[in-house]
Amino acid sequence: MTDFNPAGFRQQFPALSQGQCYLDSAATALKPQAVIDATVNFYTQEGATVHRSQHRAAQTLTEQYEQARVQMAQWINAPRSENIVWTRGTTESINLVAQSWLRPRLQPGDEIIVSQAEHHANLIPWLIVAQQCRAHVVTLPVDKYGIPDINALPALLNGKTRLLALTQMSNVTGAMPDIARAVEQAHTNGTPVLIDGAQGVVHCPPDVQRLDIDFYAFSGHKLYGPTGIGVLYGKTELLESMTPWQGGGKMLTQASMTDFTPQAVPHRFEAGTPNIAGVIGMSAALKWLKTFDLQAAEKYSQRLATLAEEQLSQIEGFRSFRCQNSTVLAFDIAGVHHSDLVALLSEQAIALRAGQHCAQPLMDALGISGTLRASFAPYNNEQDVTRLVGAVKYALDLLAD
Numbered sequence: 001m002t003d004f005n006p007a008g009f010r011q012q013f014p015a016l017s018q019g020q021c022y023l024d025s026a027a028t029a030l031k032p033q034a035v036i037d038a039t040v041n042f043y044t045q046e047g048a049t050v051h052r053s054q055h056r057a058a059q060t061l062t063e064q065y066e067q068a069r070v071q072m073a074q075w076i077n078a079p080r081s082e083n084i085v086w087t088r089g090t091t092e093s094i095n096l097v098a099q100s101w102l103r104p105r106l107q108p109g110d111e112i113i114v115s116q117a118e119h120h121a122n123l124i125p126w127l128i129v130a131q132q133c134r135a136h137v138v139t140l141p142v143d144k145y146g147i148p149d150i151n152a153l154p155a156l157l158n159g160k161t162r163l164l165a166l167t168q169m170s171n172v173t174g175a176m177p178d179i180a181r182a183v184e185q186a187h188t189n190g191t192p193v194l195i196d197g198a199q200g201v202v203h204c205p206p207d208v209q210r211l212d213i214d215f216y217a218f219s220g221h222k223l224y225g226p227t228g229i230g231v232l233y234g235k236t237e238l239l240e241s242m243t244p245w246q247g248g249g250k251m252l253t254q255a256s257m258t259d260f261t262p263q264a265v266p267h268r269f270e271a272g273t274p275n276i277a278g279v280i281g282m283s284a285a286l287k288w289l290k291t292f293d294l295q296a297a298e299k300y301s302q303r304l305a306t307l308a309e310e311q312l313s314q315i316e317g318f319r320s321f322r323c324q325n326s327t328v329l330a331f332d333i334a335g336v337h338h339s340d341l342v343a344l345l346s347e348q349a350i351a352l353r354a355g356q357h358c359a360q361p362l363m364d365a366l367g368i369s370g371t372l373r374a375s376f377a378p379y380n381n382e383q384d385v386t387r388l389v390g391a392v393k394y395a396l397d398l399l400a401d
């Protein structure tokens with residue numbers, strides 16, 4: 001393992017070759033050449049299906065597809081590759097747990113604890129299943145900085161609590177709640193925990209066994225992999241207790257006109273021809289990521305976010321919602337609407353995002369209508385910070401005229 005070399009890292013992202021100032025990695029990460037090559041190679045040279053056809057290419061690809069599952073299990077220290085279900089992304093992973101694990105267990109009056117800092121992907125599936133079963137979503141409040149208040153958890157846990165849903169890292173503030181403590185407290189009450197790792201997996205891949213996480217959901221596209229591929233990790237006994245959510249080809253061992261027998265885990269949750277290119281690309285992303293000192297890379301992007309925050313804080317009315325050491329810098333400027341500012345920044349080729357960031361309840365808790373959000377990755381550099389700060393100042397001058 002060598003020290004992190006920012007210029008060498010950046011060079012591997014063809015999307016940056018035109019000098020784009022990309023500060024939207026919390027929405028999706030750009031793709032390195034290694035991932036692009038693996039995906040192109042799949043379509044140009046190896047194209048075939050998996051787990052179905054008998055010909056040689058299909059056999060080879062099935063091996064690669066399953067080997068990628070092993071790699072992914074190692075990435076989060078899952079005990080076995082069977083604990084990894086391929087999904088379309090975090091959203092689908094959470095909906096799978098809501099419909100396939102929780103729904104059959106949820107009685108009228110039961111409770112699901114969800115923090116107020118959650119992305120809608122880790123709220124709406126619980127509201128849907130609560131409505132289906134006449135159960136309730138109970139709010140785990142956030143503190144004044146928007147961080148889920150784990151101290152408030154014990155008072156919310158009771159005999160009716162069926163699940164705790166919590167983010168590993170907020171996509172707005174970058175806050176990383178103490179999930180080890182949350183899991184411990186929930187387990188004392190016999191309550192399983194689902195952790196939304198969409199943001200966290202990039203910055204701090206968890207050891208799901210050490211943290212004793214029951215379900216862990218994340219997306220490939222934020223981890224430098226392709227879009228449309230994601231993961232649900234589940235403990236063996238939980239996955240094995242789940243009935244399939246979607247039916248179709250290859251999720252069963254036998255079918256008649258009146259019944260079917262589901263496949264073993266995880267295949268019973270992967271109905272239909274899967275996103276093979278996505279899995280191949282994801283596998284390339286994990287292999288590529290292993291060639292870097294990711295902790296050093298993380299520190300480097302944190303420093304860029306700190307630099308941007310320091311420089312922007314010279315601007316009158318600047319307010320930051322960033323948690324310490326986060327790579328995500330959500331901010332607003334008093335008297336300026338975030339959508340006006342983002343439009344002007346976009347005209348200056350600064351790619352960032354403004355709005356509620358799919359976290360409306362968090363915006364309500366913070367008493368704001370939205371923010372701008374600059375999110376930093378190790379392929380950014382100090383020039384990006386300078387460009388962002390210059391562009392914000394220029395836009396504010398235009399708005400003041």
Ligand code: PMP
Pocket residue numbers: 026027088089090091092119121122167169170171196198199219358
């Ligand atoms: N949770 C968090 C914290 C996120 O940031 C996102 C993506 N913005 C999601 C869930 C949903 O991920 P996806 O859209 O890839 O399913």
